Amino acid sequence: xxxxxxxxxxxxxxxxxxxxxxxxxxxxxxxxxxxxxxxxxxxxxxxxxxxxxxxxxxxxxxxxxxxxxxxxxxxxxxxxxxxxxxxxxxxxxxxxxxxxxxxxxxxxxxxxxxxxxxxxxxxxxxxxxxxxxxxxxxxxxxxxxxxxxxxxxxxxxxxxxxxxxxxxxxxxxxxxxxxxxxxxxxxxxxxxxxxxxxxxxxxxxxxxxxxxxxxxxxxxxxxxxxxxxxxxxxxxxxxxxxxxxxxxxxxxxxxxxxxxxxxxxxxxxxxxxxxxxxxxxxxxxxxxxxxxxxxxxxxxxxxxxxxxxxxxxxxxxxxxxxxxxxxxxxxxxxxxxxxxxxxxxxxxxxxxxxxxxxxxxxxxxxxxxxxxxxxxxxxxxxxxxxxxxxxxxxxxxxxxxxxxxxxxxxxxxxxxxxxxxxxxxxxxxxxxx
Numbered sequence: 344x345x346x347x348x349x350x351x352x353x354x355x356x357x358x359x360x361x362x363x364x365x366x367x368x369x370x371x372x373x374x375x376x377x378x379x380x381x382x383x384x385x386x387x388x389x390x391x392x393x394x395x396x397x398x399x400x401x402x403x404x405x406x407x408x409x410x411x412x413x414x415x416x417x418x419x420x421x422x423x424x425x426x427x428x429x430x431x432x433x434x435x436x437x438x439x440x441x442x443x444x445x446x447x448x449x450x451x452x453x454x455x456x457x458x459x460x461x462x463x464x465x466x467x468x469x470x471x472x473x474x475x476x477x478x479x480x481x482x483x484x485x486x487x488x489x490x491x492x493x494x495x496x497x498x499x500x501x502x503x504x505x506x507x508x509x510x511x512x513x514x515x516x517x518x519x520x521x522x523x524x525x526x527x528x529x530x531x532x533x534x535x536x537x538x539x540x541x542x543x544x545x546x547x548x549x550x551x552x553x554x555x556x557x558x559x560x561x562x563x564x565x566x567x568x569x570x571x572x573x574x575x576x577x578x579x580x581x582x583x584x585x586x587x588x589x590x591x592x593x594x595x596x597x598x599x600x601x602x603x604x605x606x607x608x609x610x611x612x613x614x615x616x617x618x619x620x621x622x623x624x625x626x627x628x629x630x631x632x633x634x635x636x637x638x639x640x641x642x643x644x645x646x647x648x649x650x651x652x653x654x655x656x657x658x659x660x661x662x663x664x665x666x667x668x669x670x671x672x673x674x675x676x677x678x679x680x681x682x683x684x685x686x687x688x689x690x691x692x693x694x695x696x697x698x699x700x701x702x703x704x705x706x707x708x709x710x711x712x713x714x715x716x717x718x719x720x721x722x723x724x725x726x727x728x729x730x731x732x733x734x735x736x737x738x739x740x741x742x743x744x745x746x747x748x749x750x751x752x753x754x755x756x757x758x759x760x761x762x763x764x765x766x767x768x769x770x771x772x773x774x775x776x
Contacts, residue, residue: 384675391754394676397668401751407730408756413555413583413708413747414734418609418661425660426611429653445652449645452658456616459662460602461591466624468617468644469655473582474501475630476601476617477549479644480578481505483628486546488514493540494549495520497556497738499580502549516544522559524710524741525699530562538569547576552584552595556736556745558698558708560584567596576623582606582615586665588674588706592618599623607673607749610661613654617644673750677707680748680757685709687761691768697743710736712743713768720772721764728775729763 378393387393400419403409409417418426433441449469457464470476482505486492492506496519506517518540526532537548548570553560563579570577579597584590586607592600600618604610619627625639633643665673681698688694693714699705713721718735721744725731734745748757767775 384671388675388679398751409732410746411732411734412749422660426657429656441652461593468641470615471613472615473601473603479630480599486515490546491516491544492547493518524557524697549578551580557710558705560704563595589670608661610658611654681709684761709746710743718742
């Protein structure tokens with residue numbers, strides 16, 4: 344069957360979205376389309392021919408291996424070019440092009456983003472990152488002295504700092520539950536630990552959809568149902584969840600949901616969104632003051648003064664790129680890459696995997712430790728000897744190395760990483776100079 348140009352680019356996995364369609368780019372797209380047709384995401388996850396076409400959409404420095412995409416991911420060429428194009432246009436006449444031309448078009452971005460997220464566009468505010476989104480909820484909900492917040496001691500540090508400030512400023516109480524890594528009891532254990540922390544003064548439960556430290560996935564729906572039955576508000580940190588694996592925000596049952604888009608959606612740095620359940624909008628104060636006319640308007644959470652339009656406009660291109668690949672294919676690929684290195688590490692003496700291999704509890708983020716070797720030593724060794732970027736995670740209850748590849752990561756890069764760790768374990772840090 345002959346594919347139309349539109350169908351070709353969709354199934355090719357975003358290559359057709361390149362800003363300049365050179366003949367070789369069309370050829371890459373054709374080959375990727377042929378490989379993808381009729382195949383499951385799990386089957387396609389191991390097809391280096393297909394993912395080789397996707398990798399051509401990025402402009403990267405391949406002289407080092409970036410396994411710290413959990414911090415921030417590079418955007419594909421088409422997204423970065425869109426960002427620069429909007430930035431150039433804004434610079435020609437800021438008031439005319441940025442304020443009058445580009446700013447009104449944020450509504451198109453909002454609608455497209457809400458459709459992908461699975462929520463009403465009137466419940467989605469575009470922010471600069473997940474921290475801003477979540478802090479809007481954390482600081483915008485009225486609380487009285489003695490009111491309690493239940494969270495975990497593995498939530499993102501900036502969010503814990505925000506609650507600590509409310510403790511000092513408003514006299515609230517914060518209960519931070521602990522849980523092992525990996526979690527032996529899975530979803531039931533996580534629900535049980537949070538449920539046991541609830542008291543009659545609990546007003547908010549705040550937790551990660553997937554933690555940034557080890558990639559532990561939380562049972563969001565179960566926890567939100569538990570909270571709703573008790574009249575407790577839920578704030579969910581989705582910074583690492585959106586675009587990493589499939590779900591719809593409307594199905595989670597939460598009151599607030601914050602996301603960073605410069606991680607797995609591959610949007611420009613400085614993009615995110617906040618979902619607020621419609622009935623919560625009026626009672627939630629914006630992070631920066633907004634006029635009373637916006638009391639019931641999701642846009643009040645976007646009142647931050649003059650800011651660039653280019654960042655949030657390029658979200659539209661990131662969505663097209665993401666949808667052309669498909670979140671199911673992306674998720675399967677990221678899980679495949681993680682399982683690739685984990686399957687070798689679990690056989691090494693002294694190596695402990697700190698991320699569950701249960702697909703219900705984990706996705707593309709992984710963490711491991713090596714007995715007797717500090718994470719900082721491993722991090723330094725990988726960079727200095729192999730030019731591999733990872734991040735050492737130092738928590739009060741565990742330490743390890745977080746590994747976060749992305750869809751542009753090659754199997755050769757994963758093998759270079761695993762070879763380096765095997766050598767370190769075999770010879771010891773003192774002998775791998």
